[in-house]
Amino acid sequence: MTLTILGNNSALPAFDRHPTAQIVSVGSEVILIDCGEGTQIQMQLYGQKWRKLNHIFISHLHGDHYFGLPGLLNSMSLLGRTQPLNLYAPIALQAILDQMMLAADSQLNYSLHFHPLTAGEASLLVENKSFSVKSFPVEHRIDCHGFLVEEKSPHGRKLLPEKCREYQVPTYFYHRIKNGEDYERNDGFTVKSEWVTIPALPGKKYAYCADTRYTESFIQHILHTDLLYHESTYLDEEAEKAAQRFHSTSKQAAKIAKVAGAKKLLLGHFSSKYKDLQPFQEEASEIFSNVRVSKEGECYEI
């Protein structure tokens, strides 16, 4: 699983930094998290293929997180996309997109399945053979969600022979039940694969937390991730402004990473007032050692 940063700035593009968008590559698919203005151009620039993209997640409806979406949706249609696309976003986005299509007297050449995010609620949004994505509420000025992407173990599952014996699974079926098949006994009882197997090695976990003020209210949803992306709009000296504007500082992001037991922290969503981002690295390091300032175009191994 990898993460590619397409944009890591807050609302105002500045110093060649773009508004938020990022690509998580997992299995044979990519997923897009947020879609600031210019995302389709950034995708071209950094070699991200829309043909692998079937799921887009929008955290909230401040423009720097979705103004690139209408253009991307249109362009994929013009480029011949026919495969369906799933969009997970606050409900108000549906009416905005509908009105835009109506004004253009246009239709997309593919099905766009809109999945509304429920304000204030955590949900399992998608689960397939390769990954799952869950949403969880963060604390911003308007409804906003973070996302947890969990990779399914690429190493398959491990058989528990003791459990197999307990459930009377015959040895000739061990190979099949290990690969996910259920076993139906002669007495009609079905033994589920997951009762007698465990993941061989856990898949990787990535959590995206933006935009939010400092809060531990969602810690339960982001425990022990391999990589945690947390917004850090401001440096520590602007902690008061950060709180007023429902944003976080470098040190607050680091504290969340520490409390949540993250393996690594990536900082982003920088205010356009900062040209030099090195102080973010330095401040966060005081609290959490394995931290990086995100960089556009960079691909991070999760």
Place this chain on the structure above:
Amino acid sequence: MTLTILGNNSALPAFDRHPTAQIVSVGSEVILIDCGEGTQIQMQLYGQKWRKLNHIFISHLHGDHYFGLPGLLNSMSLLGRTQPLNLYAPIALQAILDQMMLAADSQLNYSLHFHPLTAGEASLLVENKSFSVKSFPVEHRIDCHGFLVEEKSPHGRKLLPEKCREYQVPTYFYHRIKNGEDYERNDGFTVKSEWVTIPALPGKKYAYCADTRYTESFIQHILHTDLLYHESTYLDEEAEKAAQRFHSTSKQAAKIAKVAGAKKLLLGHFSSKYKDLQPFQEEASEIFSNVRVSKEGECYEI
């Protein structure tokens, strides 16, 4: 009067060419015509100041002509704009912008005056001391307007002594009436400045025609311009496709320039299928000699 091209491509960004946007600089102001995705970034890149921008014109509601507008409007607000802004666009845009502001629970810090363009009608949209802008209908798949920007003569007006004598304006008032003041006679009759003066030298004229299929229906609105920008989405071999899609070819754009008596033609709105634009230059030159392929970032003297 100058024209700076911020984007000259059609719907799909390609070969580092962006969707349509252009800045006309006239007097101490700039005006923006169309606002494709990324316009605010292109404005930064090419040193265009939003503080001089008081009028934005949107030709039609296909996304490549306005998807950069919400971001630009927001950014100007965040950057502290308080001066009012005039937006001239098809009426459906107003509801789209309103819904976006509602979803973001935000308001602009300045007044946005929305002036709807009337479908199928030509209108005088704005007239001030420096310039006027008129709209005229072109022929596209949805309602679409071209724009004519006319500079007010920067050389003031020329006195007609014969007319002054006829209207009994005393010679001591000649200087003032030449500079635009009206003269009130002793008998109470007011002599208007424009009755006894004419423009010293005519101002420059710039016409923008995009997107449109080949038609001479709007020629009357673009006669004898100093610069004519006409879309040429396709080369001549794609004339049939151009007609079907309500677009024009290189040769058709050149023919319009010839019929309208333009001094100079600038081509734009190129399909993303063309990497090399030199053939546009060559084809158009066969019909109209003073032609240029527009280039992003280039500033053209009008």
